[in-house]
Amino acid sequence: MTVDELRAKAAERQQTCSQIKKMIVSRLDLEVDPDWITDDQPLFGRGLELDSLDVLELYVAIEAEFGVALYDSEMAVFGSISRLADEVDPRLGATA
Amino acid sequence: MTLTHPEDTVYGQVGDATVPLRFGDLSAEYKVLRERAVALDLSGHTLIEISGPAAVDFAQRVLARDVEYLTSERCMMSLVLDDDGRVVDQVLAFGREDGLLLESSVGAGARLLEHLRAVGDEGVEIADRSADLTVIGLEGPYAWGVVGRLIDGELASLPFEAVSDTVWNDVEIIFARTGFTGEYGYQMIVPVESAADLWLATLEHVTPAGQEALELAMLEVRQPIPRLETAGDVNVIEIGANWLVDVTKDEFVGKEAVLAAFESRQGRRTVGFSGGDTVPEPGARVLAGGEDIGEVVFAVRSVGLGTTLGLARVEAGLAAAGLELTVEGAGVTTLTSPYIVPKSWSIPII
Numbered sequence: 001m002t003v004d005e006l007r008a009k010a011a012e013r014q015q016t017c018s019q020i021k022k023m024i025v026s027r028l029d030l031e032v033d034p035d036w037i038t039d040d041q042p043l044f045g046r047g048l049e050l051d052s053l054d055v056l057e058l059y060v061a062i063e064a065e066f067g068v069a070l071y072d073s074e075m076a077v078f079g080s081i082s083r084l085a086d087e088v089d090p091r092l093g094a095t096a
Numbered sequence: 097m098t099l100t101h102p103e104d105t106v107y108g109q110v111g112d113a114t115v116p117l118r119f120g121d122l123s124a125e126y127k128v129l130r131e132r133a134v135a136l137d138l139s140g141h142t143l144i145e146i147s148g149p150a151a152v153d154f155a156q157r158v159l160a161r162d163v164e165y166l167t168s169e170r171c172m173m174s175l176v177l178d179d180d181g182r183v184v185d186q187v188l189a190f191g192r193e194d195g196l197l198l199e200s201s202v203g204a205g206a207r208l209l210e211h212l213r214a215v216g217d218e219g220v221e222i223a224d225r226s227a228d229l230t231v232i233g234l235e236g237p238y239a240w241g242v243v244g245r246l247i248d249g250e251l252a253s254l255p256f257e258a259v260s261d262t263v264w265n266d267v268e269i270i271f272a273r274t275g276f277t278g279e280y281g282y283q284m285i286v287p288v289e290s291a292a293d294l295w296l297a298t299l300e301h302v303t304p305a306g307q308e309a310l311e312l313a314m315l316e317v318r319q320p321i322p323r324l325e326t327a328g329d330v331n332v333i334e335i336g337a338n339w340l341v342d343v344t345k346d347e348f349v350g351k352e353a354v355l356a357a358f359e360s361r362q363g364r365r366t367v368g369f370s371g372g373d374t375v376p377e378p379g380a381r382v383l384a385g386g387e388d389i390g391e392v393v394f395a396v397r398s399v400g401l402g403t404t405l406g407l408a409r410v411e412a413g414l415a416a417a418g419l420e421l422t423v424e425g426a427g428v429t430t431l432t433s434p435y436i437v438p439k440s441w442s443i444p445i446i
Contacts, residue, residue: 001420003385010416031344036358038336039416040318040368040433045256045275048339075441080318082417082432092418 013092014039016085019065027061028054039082044075062088099137099230099295101304110307111203111323113140118306125305126399129277129313130439133236134305135298142205143225143285144198144212150219151195158215159189160332160341160348166191171259171272175332175340176208177350181357183326184211186340188274188283190259197270197285199231201322202307215349230291232284232298235310237439239280242301247271251282253445264294277313278438280445312396315405316436318368324394325366325407327378331357334409336366364390365415368435372404372426382408383422389414392423400436404428 001009021034024043028050043050050058055078063069066088070077077087086092101116108117116137118125128134146155155163161174168191176184185208188199200208205226212222234242240252247264254260254273262271267290275281286294311321320337332341332354341354357363369382380392395406408423408430417432 001385003387003389003414006384006419006421007413010414010419013416013418014413033343036338036343038338040336040366041339042278042317042434074437076434076437079437079441080433083434086417086432 013082013085016089016092017081020081020084020088023061023065024048024058027057037081039085040080042080043078043084050078099139099232099292101137106306108307109203110140112206113142113203115140115202116304116306117308119304122306122308122312123399125303125309126312128303129236129279129305129309130400130436131237133234133239133242133280133302134309135295135302136233136235136305136310137295138202138231138233138283139291140202140307141231142200142208143229143231144200144205144209145192145195145223145225146198146212146220147192147195147223148219148221150217151221154217154220155189155196155198156345157217157347158212158349159187160345160350160354161189162342162345163189163191163196166196168192168261169259171257171274173257173274173340175337176211177332177341177348177354178211179350179353181331181350181353182329183322183332183335183337184208186320186322186337188272190270190272190285197225199283199285203323228288229285230288232286232291232295233274233276234280234282234284234298234302235275235277235305235313236279236302237443239282239302240445242298243282245301246298252280265290265297267294269294276310276319278317278319278434279313279440308396312398312400312405313436315368315396315407316398316400316434317438318433318435321394324378330409331363333357334363334365361412363412364409365412366393366407366409367415367417368405368431368433369395369408369421369423369428370398370401370403370405370431370435371428372423374424374426375404376406376424376426380424382410384410384414384419386422389421398435405435 390410398405
């Protein structure tokens with residue numbers, strides 16, 4: 001791929017990640033600029049420090065925003081914003 | 097070195113500390129860390145006591161996260177920054193009755209101590225406690241079981257970053273649920289004179305792992321490794337350690353510089369990559385479609401992935417997972433974090 005094609009591909013993922021960050025900040029009423037959250041940032045425990053109640057809220061929010069039901073998924077899908085992006089948009093498909 | 101180790105232990109100089117890099121085979125130590133549990137000699141982490149009437153105000157000013165209400169039952173990981181927003185160190189801050197106890201990253205104690213003393217206030221006492229306290233760690237999906245056999249099963253289920261002052265073998269220790277690798281993790285801060293006994297007692301239940309296995313597992317979950325990621329003229333945003341900085345806090349050393357870097361939207365960003373048969377050196381160029389877009393921060397041979405795993409710092413518009421790039425002629429792929437899913441995420445503490 002050319003560098004411009006790679007930039008376009010990266011922009012697609014970054015846009016999905018940005019959408020997820022805005023959703024999380026809005027639904028969980030976090031006092032942080034969505035852009036402050038990095039794509040690789042852990043969501044639970046360390047990192048964004050979300051808890052199991054937040055997960056329930058996120059399940060609902062993700063289904064409403066992206067039409068993807070993650071209720072039966074393993075916790076690994078919340079491993080980072082970018083990992084969540086892979087789940088809500090499988091076309092991105094970069095999970096190792 | 098507080099603890100004694102087998103003769104064939106391989107040591108290395110990391111900053112101001114000499115630490116065990118591996119006790120035997122790196123691959124075996126890593127696998128035990130990810131599959132069972134290991135003991136960690138964290139004596140290369142310096143313990144610094146902040147006390148005095150202005151201790152909390154001082155800590156609030158020098159730590160990038162909010163520690164104003166950090167009780168003696170909690171600890172918190174935070175960056176310490178200089179005025180230019182560069183990382184001085186990544187610390188674990190323990191709330192104490194009369195102030196805080198800061199645990200440096202490996203080999204960074206002298207640098208951290210120098211910085212704290214340089215920005216010290218009246219009414220604050222800063223004391224290096226390394227001569228009388230040291231740290232032993234436990235990490236792994238079954239580390240909680242070791243805690244139960246070693247000290248008390250109830251301690252194993254402490255919430256993340258909870259702290260308990262407890263007693264082991266008539267010795268007062270500070271016990272904390274922590275973790276660097278995504279696995280269940282615990283730390284025991286113990287008087288130096290009792291450290292060898294606690295270490296040997298721990299080894300009755302688990303085998304030890306060295307700094308190499310620990311750092312490999314940290315990299316796999318994007319836990320920042322300050323000594324490898326903060327060299328050179330890089331800021332927090334470029335490192336991607338935003339989560340260790342609380343920009344909603346009123347004031348702290350380095351805040352203005354960090355906000356300026358964030359709002360400028362300039363600079364590079366860090367992304368993980370894997371691939372290639374060789375391990376590139378830090379600074380190796382990263383190419384996208386033949387164009388130079390940045391450099392390797394550091395890379396290692398990943399036991400879990402069976403290939404090279406590293407971090408690259410590249411132009412922001414290309415810091416995303418799923419891209420095919422080139423490093424030293426070898427094709428690599430940028431990754432989504434975590435690069436290895438910790439087993440602890442699917443194992444409850446029972």
